[in-house]
Amino acid sequence: MSGASPTPVLRLRGVRKSYGDTVVTEVLHGIDLDIAAGAMTALVGPSGSGKSTLLNLLGLLDRPTAGSIQLQGRETTDLDDAALTELRGRSLGFVFQFHHLLPAFTARENVLLPLHARRGRLDRALWDRAGALLGRMGLRGEIDRLASQLSGGQQQRVAIARALLHDPGLVLADEPTGNLDTVTGREVFDLMRDLNRERGTAFLVVTHDPGLAALCERTIELVDGRVHL
Structure with a gap:
């Protein structure tokens, strides 16, 4: 007899999102979706399909109009803003098309900034951990270089x-290679794929590149606010 399936890192049931008061426009129409823990998943769809709206909900940056969103087994829709912020900071990581680094800070300082902002202080273990992570990224020689001195791929x-840095259960990557040339973009994607395998961190990658989507274990297509699996 097989054991129970592991709890997905992310589970959506009946998720809807509408905007407007007088004229109501529904953008997402009853989304049911599971993202497996440790999975590498692509999210694709044409412009206007609702990908950005869905990503904002998955990142706990917005609230659904209806439905349930569970992150690492915890129901989020009834949490207040402070609890959402705490859960987001503990369980999620974010990578965007534009890296949003501070140019006057070093590579290591940029890695540490979000935790520093939340905790107010950092210990030596985190300082060393940031350096080790940058080394794993192939940036051992750039740890103490300013972000402004790094190439786009390095940034x-x-x-x-x-x-x-904080070992999230899920990283949401929104067009992470969209601002890079083809070769550098593939190198960055391959690095994320390697980290997914090594660390067991789940990645949800929004991409317009069908070649990159094909390298993921699963592709989710969003069309007109509905999921096509």
């Missing part, structure tokens, strides 16, 4: 290290 690697 995106710093952004990935920043997303992973």
Whole structure:
């Protein structure tokens, strides 16, 4: 007899999102979706399909109009803003098309900034951990270089290290290679795929590149606010 299936890192049931008061426009129409723990998943769909709206809900940056969103087994829709912020900071990592590094800070300082902002102080273990992560990204020689002195691909690697520093269960990557040339973009994607396998961190990658989507274990297509699996 097989054991129970592991709890998905993310579970959506009947998720709807509408905007407007007088004229109501529903953007997401009853989304049911599970993201497996440790999975590498692509999210694709045409412009206007609702990907950005869905990503904001998955990142706990917005609330659904109806339905349930569970992150690592915890129901989120009834949490207040402070609890959502705490859960987001503990369980999620974010990588964007534009890296959003501070140019006057070093690579290591940029990796540490979000935790520093939340905790107010950092210990030596975190300082060393950030350096080790950057080394794993192939940036051992750039740890103490300013972000402004790094190439686009190097800056995106710093952004990935920043997303992973606190060991989140899920990283949401929104067009993480969209601002890079083809070769560098593939290198960055391959790095994320390697980290997914090594660390067991789940990645949900929004991409317009069908070649990259095909390298993921699963592709979810969003069309007109509905999921096509």
